[in-house]
Structures are given as C-alpha cells and as structure tokens.
Amino acid sequence: MDSEMRDEPVNAPDRCGWCGTVIPPGTGVHGIATDSWVTDDSDAQDDGQRFLTSCGYEHLVALREHYRRRPFLDEELWAGKIASAFERHDVLTVEDLERVTGLSREQIQRCVAWLETQLHRLQ
Incomplete structure (x- = not known):
C-alpha cells in the first residue's frame, strides 16, 4: 500500500x-x-x-x-468483532457472521440487543 x-x-x-x-x-x-x-x-x-x-x-x-x-462488556467486544467482519465483507448472513467472528448466534443476538440499547441512550 x-x-x-x-x-x-x-x-x-x-x-x-x-x-x-x-x-x-x-x-x-x-x-x-x-x-x-x-x-x-x-x-x-x-x-x-x-x-x-x-x-x-x-x-x-x-x-x-x-x-x-472501565467495565469490560462482552457485548462491546462482540460488537467490535462484528464491525471488523463487516469491514472485510460487504454482505454477511448470520451463519457467515458466526463463522467469521467465532461468535455464537446467541452472542450475536445479545450484541444486537446491546447496540440497540446504546442507540436509544444516545437519542
């Protein structure tokens, strides 16, 4: 580069x-x-x-x-893993996301819920 x-x-x-x-x-x-x-x-x-x-x-x-x-939040770490995966791939299914990040479906769902809570706190 x-x-x-x-x-x-x-x-x-x-x-x-x-x-x-x-x-x-x-x-x-x-x-x-x-x-x-x-x-x-x-x-x-x-x-x-x-x-x-x-x-x-x-x-x-x-x-x-x-x-x-500073509290260590698993969901925050998982959000970073997911964001990184989307920086490398344009489109990912949940199955792809599990494979690429090493997260379980439950962890992904918990992360999404946590992110939604963070967005509501900002509004």
Whole structure:
C-alpha cells in the first residue's frame, strides 16, 4: 500500500497514552490492560487486550487504573468483532457472521440487543 494512502503517518513518534507527550525512542514504558473496545484482526486471542505506552511508570499506573475502572462488556467486544467482519465483507448472513467472528448466534443476538440499547441512550 502506498504510504500516502495510510491513515497514520509512517514512523509516527510514540505518545504517552496518559498525557500525550512525545516519547523519545527507547524510553517508553509499556503494559497491557483489559479493554472490551479492542479487537485484533490478526490474532483473536489478543481481543480485549490494549497495549499501553506511557512516558513513565506513574503514567502507566494511571492508564492501568483508568482501564481497570472501565467495565469490560462482552457485548462491546462482540460488537467490535462484528464491525471488523463487516469491514472485510460487504454482505454477511448470520451463519457467515458466526463463522467469521467465532461468535455464537446467541452472542450475536445479545450484541444486537446491546447496540440497540446504546442507540436509544444516545437519542
């Protein structure tokens, strides 16, 4: 893919996830936090795991605390899986969706109900 077509600049500097400071190469502090918003198209075992980058240990602790306080919602994770599937495929039946996402029909139905609830909360 042409670098002009990418969403993010090539070789963009790391920024602290807490304060936004540019992190000099080799000085960042990293960790993992659970986050139901995160899905990984390349490895489903990484779904729900957010990679954290910070400028120092104190900000890594603050980031972890932030995500620890945020509820982990299975339906939110499933919505991410479904959205990702639709980014790769124009049309999917429920059976296709089960196969592509690894979700059961019940999980898909629960996700749809959760999404409808979220839409009603926004209105």
